[in-house]
Structure formats: structure tokens, C-alpha cells
Amino acid sequence: MADFQTSTHRAKWIFTPEELVGKYKAANQRAIQTLEKYGATLMEVDVDGTISYPEPQVIAKDNADKHSRPKPISIEEEQFMRVFYENKLQEVCKNFHFPHKVQATALIYFKRFYLQWSVMQHHPKNIMLTCIYAACKIEENHVSAEELGKGISQDHQMILNNEMIVYQSLEFDLIVYAPYRSIEGFIDDMEEFCGINDDRLQILQNLLHAAKMEVDKIMLTDAPLLFPPGQLALAALRGANQVHKVVDFERYLRSILSRQSSEHTVSELIEFLNAIDSWARKYKFPSDKDLKHINRKLKSCWGLSSHDEYAIPYLEIVTFNLVPFCFVLMPNFDWFSEVRSGIEIEAQVEEELKRSATCTFSY
The missing domain is CATH 1.10.472.10 (Cyclin-like)
Known part of the structure; x- marks a missing residue:
């Protein structure tokens, strides 16, 4: 039986406030360094988990006017974006009638991912949806990426493209305790x-x-x-x-x-x-004014023009067409079938998936 006291959750993913602040600062600083070097921050991600840095922008050249360069978002602004998308994550899970364990696992995945990365480097909408998909797998709530994408009018290929980078960023520590x-x-x-x-x-x-x-x-x-x-x-x-x-x-x-x-x-x-x-x-939820301001800065950091995929009006970026959707569980669905080739989930994970999953007195 899985035990929180001996879990990677307890050993690796419970921090002091000082450690947590340090991780957020480090992730933000890495994105700023990317912005200074390339003039943009948004990473290209392949299905095998490899990432490509942005193509150097003209504004990144030494002779560029420093006032024309994109301004990075602050640590506080990053927190606002995470808060917003964590709320969206709960909203999506509730509209899909996912059990609490899926919602909680997805939230923890999302939080852990952004200990490693900045929202300037990976669009939180994409990571949010991928974390929900990964949580459905690990909690055996069988649903395909195509069904998930269809239910919220999003391209399911984006979910699959980000799957491996999410697992890597979680260090394959997929068993979490809620x-x-x-x-x-x-x-x-x-x-x-x-x-x-x-x-x-x-x-x-x-x-x-x-x-x-x-x-x-x-x-x-x-x-x-x-x-x-x-x-x-x-x-x-x-x-x-x-x-x-x-x-x-x-x-x-x-x-x-x-x-x-x-x-x-x-x-x-x-x-x-x-x-x-x-x-x-x-806890503080960002205002619409804050979100619109941050979104403008993010678009600039991402190096996107008004014609690019993400550079659409603010409200279209951060809202979803949440189609009321009830899943019929499919007993014969192979929930590992969509894991990209090359992904090996450790035997320990497979064993723990069979657990009774109790952590009643883990305090």
C-alpha cells in the first residue's frame, strides 16, 4: 500500500516558504535570461519532450533600443497568472464532472510544473489542460486527449505535445496525495x-x-x-x-x-x-485590469503579433467554451495508449496505481 510518509511527495515536494520563494525567483530569472538572449521567451515543445528556444528577435540585438524590448513579468504577476489558471482548472474539472482526486492531482501537477518553469516560457492554458489529462491517466479516470479537447473546444494535439515535458518537469513523481x-x-x-x-x-x-x-x-x-x-x-x-x-x-x-x-x-x-x-x-484573485495588463506583457514576451495563435483578444485567451459533458467510463479503454513512444512510467508508479490510496492520518 502506498504510504505518504515514504512517498516522493513528502520527500521532494513539500517545501519551506523560503525554499518556495527561491524556486519562483529562479524560474522567473531563467525566463528573464531567455528574454535577454533571444528577445522572446515562449518555448517550442515536441511530443518527445525536447524543447526549442525562441528564434532570436530583432529587438534582442545589441543596437536595439532598450525601451522597445519586451518587459518581463514580475514574480507577483506570475503568481496572478497561476492563480487565474488554477481557478480555470477547477472550473474545467467541475464541468467535466471529474472526481475530486483528478482535480486535486491536476492542481498539484500544475503547481509543481511552475516551480521549474515560468509562465513566460510555457503558456499556462496548455499546461493546465495537459495536467488535467495526465491526472485523468494517473487516477484511472479514463478519457482520451481528443475527448478532453473536444469538450472544451481546444486542439487535443496541444495536450499531447506538452505531455512529456509535464512528466519530465514533475520528475516522473506522478503519485500525489490530496x-x-x-x-x-x-x-x-x-x-x-x-x-x-x-x-x-x-x-x-x-x-x-x-x-x-x-x-x-x-x-x-x-x-x-x-x-x-x-x-x-x-x-x-x-x-x-x-x-x-x-x-x-x-x-x-x-x-x-x-x-x-x-x-x-x-x-x-x-x-x-x-x-x-x-x-x-x-489568497488574492487578480482583477480584470491586472490580467489584461499582464496579458499584454506576456504577448510581448512570447514574441507574438496580433496575427499569431495566442495573440487574440484577452477574453478569448483566458476563457473556454465549456461544453457540459459527462463521460461514460470505458472499461476496455487502454489508458496508456496515448503515451508518446519513449515515455516509460516506472514500475513503482504502476504498482502504486493499484493501491487503495488512503492517507487518512498523514499529518
Whole structure:
């Protein structure tokens, strides 16, 4: 059985705030260096994962007027673009009626990808859709790239072209742990802890629903890159419990710590939950004015003219024709059939795909 404590998720993809800021700065700086060298930043990606740097632009020459050169977007502007497309990712998954595990896995893939790259180098719309497709594969929610593209009126070949670069950027660490399963485990545990009988089970179901809504918000912050899924789940449950008042939450925390081998005290755990709450409170969605300004700068960085594919009016770039779409699962669908030749997903991944996928008390 897969175990969060021994996973690559815990070993490689949980950072300190300082480490996270450093990664964002480094990715932004690499894109700026590309802009200075080539006069543009948008990478060409092949299906085998190879990338090509932009063709040098005239404005990149030494004698070019420095004021005519594209201005790179800032780290804060990059964050705004990631936030916008993470919201779009949730919207797409909900319109396709994908389960929470697909949405959460896709979000984590998207977040990890942009620890390695800048939005100046890879269009976040393309990466967002590719992350959804990859998440459907790894979570065994069988859907082809063609079906996904058709459902949102996008070219499915773009998804396939970016598939390998996404896997490479994730270092093939495709098994991720999301807080939704942990919430369900804690709710089951609360039933016994509170001694709730069948007549009052709806109270816990209401708490479960509210906690999942809280997690949806938390997943849009940097918290999934800073805290393990169990702590994210507890923070969401605590927030929901403040409204529904089902349990004495601090007493419940003491109970679960007394029954588990935890390296943390109750005070430390509460401090972590407070920090997660703080990230949720600091969450800021960009205004239309901000997005339009950033989009103009991005088009310039990408070296695109008004006639190019991405250089279309702002609202057309960042919205999708979300066709209401319910998938019929296809038992005989070979979900590895569309992986490009040369992609080898490690045997460990295949084994872990068969897991029961529980991480109830991973805090």
C-alpha cells in the first residue's frame, strides 16, 4: 500500500516558504535570461519532450533600443497568472464532472510544473489542460486527449505535445496525495469519537461537504506545496467545524495524536493549521485590469503579433467554451495508449496505481 510518509511527495515536494520563494525567483530569472538572449521567451515543445528556444528577435540585438524590448513579468504577476489558471482548472474539472482526486492531482501537477518553469516560457492554458489529462491517466479516470479537447473546444494535439515535458518537469513523481481522502477518513473517525448514531449521521455529512469546499479554497493557495495533505484536511475540517460545531476540535486533535505515532504536539499541530488558515486568508484573485495588463506583457514576451495563435483578444485567451459533458467510463479503454513512444512510467508508479490510496492520518 502506498504510504505518504515514504512517498516522493513528502520527500521532494513539500517545501519551506523560503525554499518556495527561491524556486519562483529562479524560474522567473531563467525566463528573464531567455528574454535577454533571444528577445522572446515562449518555448517550442515536441511530443518527445525536447524543447526549442525562441528564434532570436530583432529587438534582442545589441543596437536595439532598450525601451522597445519586451518587459518581463514580475514574480507577483506570475503568481496572478497561476492563480487565474488554477481557478480555470477547477472550473474545467467541475464541468467535466471529474472526481475530486483528478482535480486535486491536476492542481498539484500544475503547481509543481511552475516551480521549474515560468509562465513566460510555457503558456499556462496548455499546461493546465495537459495536467488535467495526465491526472485523468494517473487516477484511472479514463478519457482520451481528443475527448478532453473536444469538450472544451481546444486542439487535443496541444495536450499531447506538452505531455512529456509535464512528466519530465514533475520528475516522473506522478503519485500525489490530496486532502480529500484524508477528510473522509477523519469524518469516519469522528463518527466513533463523537458516538454519533445513525439518526445524526447527516450532521457529519454536512461537515464533510463543508470541509471539501474549504479544501477547494486551500488548494488554490501555495499551502499544498508547504504542508502534508493530512494537515490541509484538518485545517479544512476545523474551518467547517467552526460553522457546524460538531466536535470540540482541540479535544479531537488530542485524541488522534494519542492514537497515532506523531512527531508533533497538539500545540505544534494547531500552529500548522493556523498557518494554513493564514495562506487561505492571504489568497488574492487578480482583477480584470491586472490580467489584461499582464496579458499584454506576456504577448510581448512570447514574441507574438496580433496575427499569431495566442495573440487574440484577452477574453478569448483566458476563457473556454465549456461544453457540459459527462463521460461514460470505458472499461476496455487502454489508458496508456496515448503515451508518446519513449515515455516509460516506472514500475513503482504502476504498482502504486493499484493501491487503495488512503492517507487518512498523514499529518
